[in-house]
Amino acid sequence: MAIPLVYNVRSLRVRWTSTVVAVLGITGTVGVFVAMLALAKGFKATLVASGSPRNAIIRRAGATSEMESAVSTDQMHVIEGMPGVARNGSEPLVSPETVVVAAFPLKATGTDANVQVRGVSPRVLEVRDQVKIVAGRFFRPGLDELVVGRNVARTYSGFDLGSTVKFDHGPGPAAGGSAFDSELWADSEVVKQVYKRPLGVYQSITARLTSADAYPGFKDAVTSDPRVTLQVDRETEYYEKQSRAFTRLVTVLGVLVGGVMSIGATIAALNTMYSAVAERAREIATMRAVGFGAGSVVLSFTFEALCIALVGGLLGCIAVLPLNGLTTGTMNWQTFSHLAFAFRVTPALLIGGVIFALAMGVAGGVPPAIRAARARIAVALREL
Secondary structure, eight states: OOOOHHHHHHHHHHTHHHHHHHHHHHHHHHHHHHHHHHHHHHHHHHHHTTOOTTEEEEEETTOSSGGGOOEEHHHHHHHHTSTTBOEETTEEOEEEEEEEEEEEEBTTTOOEEEEEEEEEOTTHHHHOTTOOOOSBOOOOTTSSOBEEOHHHHHHBTTOOTTOEEEOSSOEEEBOBOOSSTTEEEEEHHHHHHHTTOOTTEESEEEEEBSOGGGHHHHHHHHHHOTTOOEEEEEHHHHHHHHHHHHHHHHHHHHHHHHHHHHHHHHHHHHHHHHHHHHHTHHHHHHHHHTTOOHHHHHHHHHHHHHHHHHHHHHHHHHHHGGGTTOEEEEEETTTTEEEEEEOOOOHHHHHHHHHHHHHHHHHHHHHHHHHHHHSOHHHHHHTO
């Protein structure tokens, strides 16, 4: 015979002060846990969204990032003739790119932070068709013009549409927006001249393929060609690798912080449930005497703990919802540049937060429930 659930709900209302303490502990723990994971997911999503499954990025063999790579013009011409490369008429859709870092003042603090400057081919919008100009126009080849990422314009001073931007080695007018929100784009040859880079060398080459399925054949052709010593990654996979170090760090920190906080929240739930057992010893003995079994008592008290945990978990998830889409920024340690990204509070994270809360509820509710079930009926009834 099961104990009516209404009995547990009324008990929680009677002991509302200790119930609120336990709920708040679980709320804070779940909120921090989900927020940390949303931070990692947002960083990863921002980088991965920069790539396309139809694009391949080519770098020097052994280079872990574009900043460490060097690809010559001769190697670029070999890439242009590889099978699987898409074409616009007779022109291969290949963008040789130069990547440098420049420091500009942040609007919020006035202190300098690094921005990645990407020198690209005039054909880059055909290669990266996910990039859209939302204001102004694209740069004209050979001129000192910049395409400004949306987050760069929001985060740094001096990047209003049509303004003049002062580099360490020369000026250039700002010219619009880009889906690569944390980068500045300019003509690759201009960037090399401004930063005194070798004219026949690029950091990477991005190739548009005829389809996503053409990637394996293209990669085999490049890596087996004796004329070049290069490595090939699908663009989405390359950016996913770039995100691993930060996402792993934040995830580990989230688990550690959430784990430490969960100990406190579980202890609060234990105290709440143990006090409930102590206060209701005679009630429990009476229910056992009239026919309720030990299993029913365990289920009843476990249900109370799960109710506390569920409310705390739901409140914690609700508390982090305003973070969804909130833009923040950090250093991308692969490129040593500032990367702006948004928190991503996904349904999977919210479900995980509720499950985490219920796990705390089980840990905090089962031991008191077992103690209640093991209470000696005769002893408790003598206290009536």
